[in-house]
């Protein structure tokens with residue numbers, strides 16, 4: 001059963017009398033568990049929908065509608081599938097106390113992997129999940145492999161019953177599923193020869209594995225430092241050598257790079273980022289793979305629309321993690337727009353300087369960094385520092401912060417989204 005949380009005005013759902021709180025029980029006799037069942041079961045032109053209204057009345061609707069016409073309901077959020085692992089490098093262990101409860105959920109959910117590109121390990125799949133992945137053709141999936149050697153993988157995941165990943169992927173690949181894969185590199189465990197073997201195995205698997213990224217473990221002062229450490233510059237350079245070797249042979253054999261290093265890997269290695277052309281369409285940009293080149297590309301693509309900024313001063317708020325890389329984005333942005341972009345790196349005053357991601361910046365720290373500025377025309381906030389309700393991690397709202405500043409504030413994911421309209425003169 002799935003509960004309706006809202007009904008679109010003028011929609012088929014409204015016409016049927018569905019409302020907030022209506023329970024969607026089954027379609028054509030098949031019980032509904034989540035949005036996947038709903039979307040796949042209602043993809044046909046006609047179907048029998050069984051619902052329970054908030055007053056308890058049960059109704060069956062014989063629905064016929066043109067293919068593609070949405071029913072017009074919003075559904076309750078999916079109950080997130082919890083992770084069965086306990087990785088030493090888990091980002092949840094690296095979080096300080098006192099954050100919103102939802103941030104402490106170790107999610108490992110193939111449904112979110114399919115829908116949002118979240119990485120999943122596939123270690124918590126039940127037979128029913130396997131059937132659904134194949135039946136619904138949930139592809140591509142984003143899979144954390146880490147190592148193809150089952151013993152190393154189980155050690156990394158701290159999960160002695162984690163299944164052997166290659167046969168597992170093979171079963172799905174035979175049903176037409178494709179994968180984006182990642183290796184979180186933990187020095188001394190899955191770098192070096194283990195990394196070489198993992199890249200070799202995954203590439204040899206065949207074209208169902210669309211690519212593989214290598215991401216260095218990222219820790220904070222709260223992480224389990226007695227069990228895991230961050231890689232040195234030399235270890236990162238070693239990983240890049242292996243990635244380059246694999247990418248060179250992938251280009252020869254398949255005409256794609258296939259193997260990538262996260263931007264963070266190059267930063268730690270003290271090496272220049274590769275050019276945009278190697279990223280095969282930036283499939284893992286949300287994973288920090290090619291993010292800087294992607295931003296540069298977005299700016300170049302939208303250059304013609306970024307008018308009216310000559311001589312303006314724009315502050316660009318960022319967490320400390322991106323601070324060393326941002327000049328590579330702001331320089332082309334300045335030359336395209338004629339504006340002066342100034343980086344405003346913000347140290348996380350709430351959780352300490354080791355928490356460097358923009359997603360955990362408290363509004364109060366941003367306010368402290370911007371509050372005394374009267375020389376800016378605009379400030380840009382990293383979009384990921386706000387949740388869907390427009391709140392920072394410390395519950396300050398975007399509106400409250402914006403209202404306290406003497407210049408305009410905009411949230412942005414790629415600069416182009418925030419700079420199409422100039423600020424008022």
Ligand code: SF4
Nearest residue numbers: 083085086087090106
């Ligand atoms: S798979 Fe590992 S890193 Fe991911 S949530 Fe589970 S324990 Fe954390």
